[in-house]
Amino acid sequence: xxxxxxxxxxxxxxxxxxxxxxxxxxxxxxxxxxxxxxxxxxxxxxxxxxxxxxxxxxxxxxxxxxxxxxxxxxxxxxxxxxxxxxxxxxxxxxxxxxxxxxxxxxxxxxxxxxxxxxxxxxxxxxxxxxxxxxxxxxxxxxxxxxxxxxxxxxxxxxxxxxxxxxxxxxxxxxxxxxxxxxxxxxxxxxxxxxxxxxxxxxxxxxxxxxxxxxxxxxxxxxxxxxxxxxxxxxxxxxxxxxxxxxxxxxxxxxxxxxxxxxxxxxxxxxxxxxxxxxxxxxxxxxxxxxxxxxxxxxxxxxxxxxxxxxxxxxxxxxxxxxxxxxxxxxxxxxxxxxxxxxxxxxxx
Amino acid sequence: xxxxxxxxxxxxxxxxxxxxxxxxxxxxxxxxxxxxxxxxxxxxxxxxxxxxxxxxxxxxxxxxxxxxxxxxxxxxxxxxxxxxxxxxxxxxxxxxxxxxxxxxxxxxxxxxxxxxxxxxxxxxxxxxxxxxxxxxxxxxxxxxxxxxxxxxxxxxxxxxxxxxxxxxxxxxxxxxxxxxxxxxxxxxxxxxxxxxxxxxxxxxxxxxxxxxxxxxxxxxxxxxxxxxxxxxxxxxxxxxxxxxxxxxxxxxxxxxxxxxxxxxxxxxxxxxxxxxxxxxxxxxxxxxxxxxxxxxxxxxxxxxxxxxxxxxxxxxxxxxxxxxxxxxxxxxxxxxxxxxxxxxxxxxxxxxxxxxxxxxxxxxxxxxxxxxxxxxxxxxxxxxxxxxxxxxxxxxxxxxxxxxxxxxxxxxxxxxxxxxxxxxxxxxxxxxxx
Ligand code: SF4
Ligand code: SF4
Numbered sequence: 001x002x003x004x005x006x007x008x009x010x011x012x013x014x015x016x017x018x019x020x021x022x023x024x025x026x027x028x029x030x031x032x033x034x035x036x037x038x039x040x041x042x043x044x045x046x047x048x049x050x051x052x053x054x055x056x057x058x059x060x061x062x063x064x065x066x067x068x069x070x071x072x073x074x075x076x077x078x079x080x081x082x083x084x085x086x087x088x089x090x091x092x093x094x095x096x097x098x099x100x101x102x103x104x105x106x107x108x109x110x111x112x113x114x115x116x117x118x119x120x121x122x123x124x125x126x127x128x129x130x131x132x133x134x135x136x137x138x139x140x141x142x143x144x145x146x147x148x149x150x151x152x153x154x155x156x157x158x159x160x161x162x163x164x165x166x167x168x169x170x171x172x173x174x175x176x177x178x179x180x181x182x183x184x185x186x187x188x189x190x191x192x193x194x195x196x197x198x199x200x201x202x203x204x205x206x207x208x209x210x211x212x213x214x215x216x217x218x219x220x221x222x223x224x225x226x227x228x229x230x231x232x233x234x235x236x237x238x239x240x241x242x243x244x245x246x247x248x249x250x251x252x253x254x255x256x257x258x259x260x261x262x263x264x265x266x267x268x269x270x271x272x273x274x275x276x277x278x279x280x281x282x283x284x285x286x287x288x289x290x291x292x293x294x295x296x297x298x299x300x301x302x303x304x305x306x307x308x309x310x311x312x313x314x315x316x317x318x319x320x321x322x323x324x325x326x327x328x329x330x331x332x333x334x335x336x337x338x339x340x341x342x343x344x345x346x347x348x
Numbered sequence: 349x350x351x352x353x354x355x356x357x358x359x360x361x362x363x364x365x366x367x368x369x370x371x372x373x374x375x376x377x378x379x380x381x382x383x384x385x386x387x388x389x390x391x392x393x394x395x396x397x398x399x400x401x402x403x404x405x406x407x408x409x410x411x412x413x414x415x416x417x418x419x420x421x422x423x424x425x426x427x428x429x430x431x432x433x434x435x436x437x438x439x440x441x442x443x444x445x446x447x448x449x450x451x452x453x454x455x456x457x458x459x460x461x462x463x464x465x466x467x468x469x470x471x472x473x474x475x476x477x478x479x480x481x482x483x484x485x486x487x488x489x490x491x492x493x494x495x496x497x498x499x500x501x502x503x504x505x506x507x508x509x510x511x512x513x514x515x516x517x518x519x520x521x522x523x524x525x526x527x528x529x530x531x532x533x534x535x536x537x538x539x540x541x542x543x544x545x546x547x548x549x550x551x552x553x554x555x556x557x558x559x560x561x562x563x564x565x566x567x568x569x570x571x572x573x574x575x576x577x578x579x580x581x582x583x584x585x586x587x588x589x590x591x592x593x594x595x596x597x598x599x600x601x602x603x604x605x606x607x608x609x610x611x612x613x614x615x616x617x618x619x620x621x622x623x624x625x626x627x628x629x630x631x632x633x634x635x636x637x638x639x640x641x642x643x644x645x646x647x648x649x650x651x652x653x654x655x656x657x658x659x660x661x662x663x664x665x666x667x668x669x670x671x672x673x674x675x676x677x678x679x680x681x682x683x684x685x686x687x688x689x690x691x692x693x694x695x696x697x698x699x700x701x702x703x704x705x706x707x708x709x710x711x712x713x714x715x716x717x718x719x720x721x722x723x724x725x726x727x728x729x730x731x732x733x734x735x736x737x738x739x740x741x742x743x744x745x746x747x748x749x750x751x752x753x754x755x756x757x758x759x760x761x762x763x764x765x766x767x768x769x770x771x772x773x774x775x776x777x778x779x780x781x782x
Binding site: 015016017018019020021022023024025026028029030032033081083086088126127128129236278279281283284285331332333334335336337 | 439592665678679699700758766
């Protein structure tokens with residue numbers, strides 16, 4: 001037998017790169033996914049900027065800038081690997097900007113970004129560990145903290161706005177939003193019906209609606225972006241379909257107009273871009289459907305029977321909290337744990 | 349095409365065009381044959397020769413008295429130059445017999461197998477045949493299933509679902525009649541009535557060749573969807589027979605035996621020609637000058653075969669023994685071809701998955717869940733394993749994982765899922781969890 005020492009004295013054995021299997025990887029990477037989301041939001045965002053000008057730009061810059069800077073600073077302080085390259089902070093910043101009114105003071109946007117990234121994301125351990133959607137936490141916190149300031153934010157009153165009937169409640173502010181939705185909700189609460197024709201609002205809501213948040217300027221462009229994400233396999237159709245489907249169905253059941261209720265307010269931005277956030281939604285397919293339906297039900301019930309018309313934020317945050325439980329309900333049975341005849345169905 | 353797809357799976361580009369059309373040619377006789385004593389699952393062999401001994405082609409150089417094992421034969425006539433540990437393709441050092449082949453080789457003859465002619469099991473054992481699909485489980489053991497099981501079905505695996513590899517494809521094409529005959533021997537040995545050959549539908553020529561060769565034999569050639577891991581035992585059985593292997597059990601429990609096409613040919617040669625397993629068909633593909641399919645002598649240094657296939661191209665990075673989904677990256681090319689080496693694939697830096705540090709976050713995108721053919725939650729097993737939470741690893745059924753690599757392949761953050769899951773499985777097995 002040869003002795004081992006003699007052999008190890010010769011040339012090094014390890015001459016090539018080694019790494020664990022699999023040695024090839026699918027093309028799609030995390031930053032590419034985020035780029036798709038950004039690209040899908042872009043038409044709606046640019047259309048908002050085109051129509052609203054500087055205030056919209058300031059809101060975007062302040063929100064995105066503070067999100068990215070907060071993540072950068074957190075990583076630097078904690079001496080962690082820099083993660084801004086995954087682009088998720090940009091997505092959060094865009095969503096935050098699109099969920100507030102365009103004339104929101106820049107410093108409120110910045111606080112929103114710091115809360116979104118610092119409190120809702122990095123404190124939990126960064127991307128992948130947060131329980132609640134960062135952008136929505138940021139929005140909820142600034143809306144609640146500066147109720148007074150936000151109610152002073154002058155709403156954009158575009159050309160369509162004047163065509164509306166006088167709101168029943170008479171109270172106009174940017175939180176309740178001097179929006180069609182707010183007026184409709186107030187009408188409904190006061191008179192049990194509507195003082196204007198909901199169906200006449202579809203056009204403006206789809207293409208140009210300036211009195212809500214930045215993300216409400218064009219429902220049409222949001223739908224377009226959402227469809228692109230579904231077709232590209234970036235998001236699972238189950239969440240938006242469950243969400244929008246249940247909003248439409250319940251509005252109809254409660255005697256309102258289903259299309260109006262889908263188009264008005266934050267439902268579309270929420271259903272396509274916020275509820276579909278991977279990290280804070282269920283990972284199982286059935287779970288995602290249940291999650292989407294839950295968001296829709298919560299959203300519409302609180303819209304009709306709660307104090308505020310705009311409840312998308314809270315609907316999604318509430319369901320975020322339930323996501324882990326929903327996943328537990330749909331734990332898969334491994335292949336071979338059940339009878340073959342059943343396995344087909346369970347695996348389908 | 350049979351439509352009974354398994355759940356999950358993925359579709360890596362198959363990259364077989366480089367070698368699928370290349371007929372099998374004899375590999376070179378190297379200046380050194382290195383025969384590890386453990387080329388199979390089970391007990392390693394004990395060397396039966398010493399330095400300086402003369403050996404003949406077909407002579408047994410290592411064997412052991414153990415149920416799960418397979419003897420090792422010399423594929424050349426020559427002189428034993430060393431008996432000692434060498435580096436193997438698996439990356440571990442193992443006892444091996446090194447032989448310097450004679451300058452004159454007669455590869456048409458060999459020392460015939462010593463075993464009763466009509467005893468297929470004993471013949472297969474004596475021939476040292478193991479599963480040639482890569483797992484290298486001793487075939488004779490598979491032919492002796494536990495008494496309580498009745499085998500009614502034999503499924504021959506011709507899927508070759510790993511990218512790049514085309515050795516099984518070539519065997520089916522060039523030796524279709526031998527495959528059919530070998531399958532017949534296996535089926536007869538275990539008393540199975542139904543025989544299927546499952547082939548992915550990206551090999552229509554192989555399917556046609558096999559169908560033409562059935563010649564009235566009771567063999568059904570089943571065209572299966574091209575989808576990774578179609579060739580994984582449980583997924584193949586499901587696709588062909590509609591039976592699911594119960595967790596923790598052997599396919600024999602549901603009356604099925606699976607063998608690779610190359611194994612079927614080896615069984616035929618052992619029975620008909622008394623020929624031991626001394627060579628195998630293997631693919632050298634990827635970033636090499638002349639991608640080829642070789643009938644390689646077992647023990648040939650991979651370096652020699654890569655040279656025969658035109659050598660590595662300048663941009664070659666990782667070199668893998670086996671396919672890129674489950675194979676092992678070679679630390680050195682100075683390792684021998686063993687019975688389970690179905691191919692060697694050289695990947696360029698660009699084609700390779702990035703080398704990661706394990707710090708990749710899970711963004712809960714669900715792609716691994718969708719891709720897992722065992723219907724597991726790979727992300728959850730991996731995260732628990734990462735934090736040494738073995739109860740969680742067990743609760744998420746880590747032991748059902750077949751290590752196919754689909755989860756890691758699809759993960760957009762490149763989290764090393766299979767690697768973490770393997771760590772978790774090892775920990776569970778160490779604790780004796782079944
Ligand atoms: S968990 Fe195991 S069986 Fe599932 S995809 Fe990953 S490696 Fe394959
Ligand atoms: S594919 Fe990767 S990122 Fe997606 S859920 Fe699985 S582990 Fe997480």
